Amino acid sequence: DIVMTQTPLSSPVTLGQPASISCRSSQSLVHSDGNTYLSWLHQRPGQPPRLLIYKISKRFSGVPDRFSGSGAGTDFTLKISRVEAEDVGVYYCTQATQFPWSFGQGTKVEVK
Amino acid sequence: EVHLVESGGGLVQPGGSLRLSCSASGFSFSSFIMHWVRQPPGKGLEYVSGISYDGAATYYVASVKGRFTVSRDNSKNTVFLQMSRLRVEDTAVYYCVKMHSWNYSFDDWGQGTLVTVSS
Numbered sequence: 378d379i380v381m382t383q384t385p386l387s388s389p390v391t392l393g394q395p396a397s398i399s400c401r402s403s404q405s406l407v408h409s410d411g412n413t414y415l416s417w418l419h420q421r422p423g424q425p426p427r428l429l430i431y432k433i434s435k436r437f438s439g440v441p442d443r444f445s446g447s448g449a450g451t452d453f454t455l456k457i458s459r460v461e462a463e464d465v466g467v468y469y470c471t472q473a474t475q476f477p478w479s480f481g482q483g484t485k486v487e488v489k
Numbered sequence: 490e491v492h493l494v495e496s497g498g499g500l501v502q503p504g505g506s507l508r509l510s511c512s513a514s515g516f517s518f519s520s521f522i523m524h525w526v527r528q529p530p531g532k533g534l535e536y537v538s539g540i541s542y543d544g545a546a547t548y549y550v551a552s553v554k555g556r557f558t559v560s561r562d563n564s565k566n567t568v569f570l571q572m573s574r575l576r577v578e579d580t581a582v583y584y585c586v587k588m589h590s591w592n593y594s595f596d597d598w599g600q601g602t603l604v605t606v607s608s
Contacts, residue, residue: 412592414592414593414594418595425584425598425599425601426534426598427598428594428595428596428597431589431592431593431594431596432592432594435592437594437596467533469533469534471534471594471595473588473593473594476548477550477551478524478536478539480533480534480535480536481533482533483533483534
C-alpha cells in the first residue's frame with residue numbers, strides 16, 4: 378500500500394504570509410496511463426473536506442489562485458501565496474494512482 | 490449543484506450491524522464511481538469502500554473486507570454501505586464521496602453520518 382506522509386503536521390501562519398505543505402509518497406504516483414493522481418483537500422472545522430487541487434497542480438472549480446500545487450513522482454507541495462482567515466483548517470494530500478487510495482495524516486494550518 | 494446526503498448512522502454495540510445510505514442529486518449518478526471515506530473523531534481520513542458506476546466492481550480496504558458490503562441502486566440514485574460485525578475501531582464519521590470520472594479526485598463530499606460502536 379502507498380503511504381502518504383505530510384510535513385509539517387502543524388503550521389502556525391500569519392495572515393497575509395505564505396504557507397507551504399509537503400507530501401511525500403512511499404512509491405511513485407505516476408500511473409501506467411502517464412498521469413499522476415495526486416490531489417489536495419481542505420477541511421474546515423466541523424465541515425467535510427473539499428477538493429482544492431487535482432492531478433498535482435490543477436485547481437478545482439472555484440478555488441482561489443492563491444492556492445498552487447507542484448511536484449512529481451513522490452514529492453509534492455501545496456502552497457498558499459497569502460494566507461487568509463478562511464484558509465485555516467486541515468489540509469490532506471491524497472493519491473488515487475494505486476488501490477487502496479490513501480490520505481496523508483493531515484496538516485493543521487492555524488493563525489499565529 | 491451536487492448534493493450527497495448520508496443517513497443511517499447511530500449507536501451500535503460491538504458485533505452489531507448498521508446500513509448507511511447516501512442519496513445523490515444534481516448529477517448523472519449512474520455515470521460515476523462512488524466511495525465511502527471515514528474519519529474517526531479527532532483523526533484523519535481513511536478510505537473504506539467504493540463501487541463502480543454500474544456496480545460491477547467493488548473496492549474495500551483490508552480492515553473492512555468481509556465485514557462491509559457496498560452496493561448501489563441507480564434507479565434511486567442511492568449508494569449503500571452494509572456494515573456488519575462492527576468493532577469499536579469502526580467508530581467514525583462516514584462520508585459519501587463522488588469520484589471525478591477522469592481525474593480520479595474525490596470532488597464532492599456529503600456532510601457525513603456518525604457511527605458509534607460502543608457497549
